[in-house]
Amino acid sequence: MVVIVYAIVSGMVLAFGGALGWKVFQLVKAPRDMPLRAVTLCLTSAACSFVLARPPFARLIDAVGGPGAPRLVQNLLVLSMAYWLMCFYLHSAAADTAAGTSRARREALLLALAAIGLTIATVAAAGYDKGASFHDSNLSDPALALFYLIANLYLVYALTMALRWTCAYARASQRPLATGLWLAAVGIGAMAASCVIRTVLTTLLWQGSTAPQAVTRASSLIITIAVPLFLIGVSYPGVVTRIAAVRLRRQHRRMYRQLGPLWELLNEAFPEHTLTRMPTKRWRDHLMPIGIHRRYYRRVIECRDGLVRISPLLAPAQEASQDQPKWADDLADQLCAALHSEQSQPASAQAVAIAMPSTPSLEDDARQLAELSAAVGRRVFAGAQQTDRESETS
Structure with missing residues (x-):
């Protein structure tokens, strides 16, 4: 009692x-x-x-x-x-x-x-x-x-x-x-x-x-x-x-990390698309609850801007493979090839929709980009392994 x-x-x-x-x-x-x-x-x-x-x-x-x-x-x-x-x-x-x-x-x-x-x-x-x-x-x-x-x-x-x-x-x-x-x-x-x-x-x-x-x-x-x-x-x-x-912070933090490979690839090709921001202390940006949301939205926007920039080079192949189950793998191959080609600056060409979600939602857009990012990450990892094997062979 x-x-x-x-x-x-x-x-x-x-x-x-x-x-x-x-x-x-x-x-x-x-x-x-x-x-x-x-x-x-x-x-x-x-x-x-x-x-x-x-x-x-x-x-x-x-x-x-x-x-x-x-x-x-x-x-x-x-x-x-x-x-x-x-x-x-x-x-x-x-x-x-x-x-x-x-x-x-x-x-x-x-x-x-x-x-x-x-x-x-x-x-x-x-x-x-x-x-x-x-x-x-x-x-x-x-x-x-x-x-x-x-x-x-x-x-x-x-x-x-x-x-x-x-x-x-x-x-x-x-x-x-x-x-x-x-x-x-x-x-x-x-x-x-x-x-x-x-x-x-x-x-x-x-x-x-x-x-x-x-x-x-x-x-x-x-x-x-x-x-x-x-x-x-x-x-x-x-x-x-x-x-x-x-739960939303955890989801955004997870998506932020999943978008990493695609963002790094596009940011390296188009660094001018990086959004400007007010200067702030890094530790404060990470500790504040709104910090992860800000970084997440920035990364989604920067990934989408990079895809819009490179989309004219991907349009013909993208139209042919859009309905295939492994669209992300195919698009990742095309993306890596386009970014490493000599025509990776299609500034005057007409942009087209690339890797668009079925519904006009930011979260669905982020999931679509995350799927493409995972495919890019696999190719980057495979490329790194191939480079290591060539180095050992030589």
Whole structure:
């Protein structure tokens, strides 16, 4: 059981850290993005609430503010999380920034009233408050009952509003954003349901009735599951996008290397086709995510420019062998022969289409060129072996 709890806590810490770190990174690049700022503050509030509830920090807050202070701080942060979640949708749905800011300020007033109510209830219960959690608190006491009623009612309101907006955005979105929004909606709905349960339990216990202990603990379990699910939903679109970006970088890096033999052959023949570029440090060009894409596109364009330049010398043979299965091998032979002939500068001749893909796509064009490049590489390798054998013979 201890291992399971430790695994859950560790997973939540990783979820908090990953989601928050990614949003902070995005916010640094776009500090004026109000929806991004709101969701970053939402995750920051959730992370602080989780961290400050841990025993070392809770004991420190207890020593400074008394037994009820850790509970007050944690609940204020949870309320803040719900408020910033609403602000994310307010800024996203508003037609202009001023409208979203105006509505967010009105919602901030309600948050401030709830925070004042929680503070007053905590101070009122200071003489006998032991700082227990919800399912261990004496909710027959009016101050503690008022504390939980204020917190849960505000959360029900804020989470219900956020849930409505989340579902609306999820229905209007495409994957992977829609998948992430639906996951977040389930998490938000579960948190709202838990708050409704706690509101009912608080009212019953305040009136002197009894409530099954299993129901009380079930509300805590729902929260434990709902918060990580919400974080997963918020992080899911970004994670999927990053995975796709990594796959694309790997694909471009592989294609860049495959185009090497053809590019070297054409670049040696037509060095003037090398695209000019702004000077940059080589290590930075390799480390930046966009660096491999830039080099890949440059190589595809330079290969295509070289083929256009030499295409008039290849046109007759290319037309005869275009439909053959081994077109790349035949074209590679013609290309090597044309580049080493005395007529390798057909500047005034009419260019023709050489090694064109069946669809007008850059990626398909690159694959077509890569197939030709592989054939060129085999011929260059065979030529090098032949030269070595002649050297040994002589």
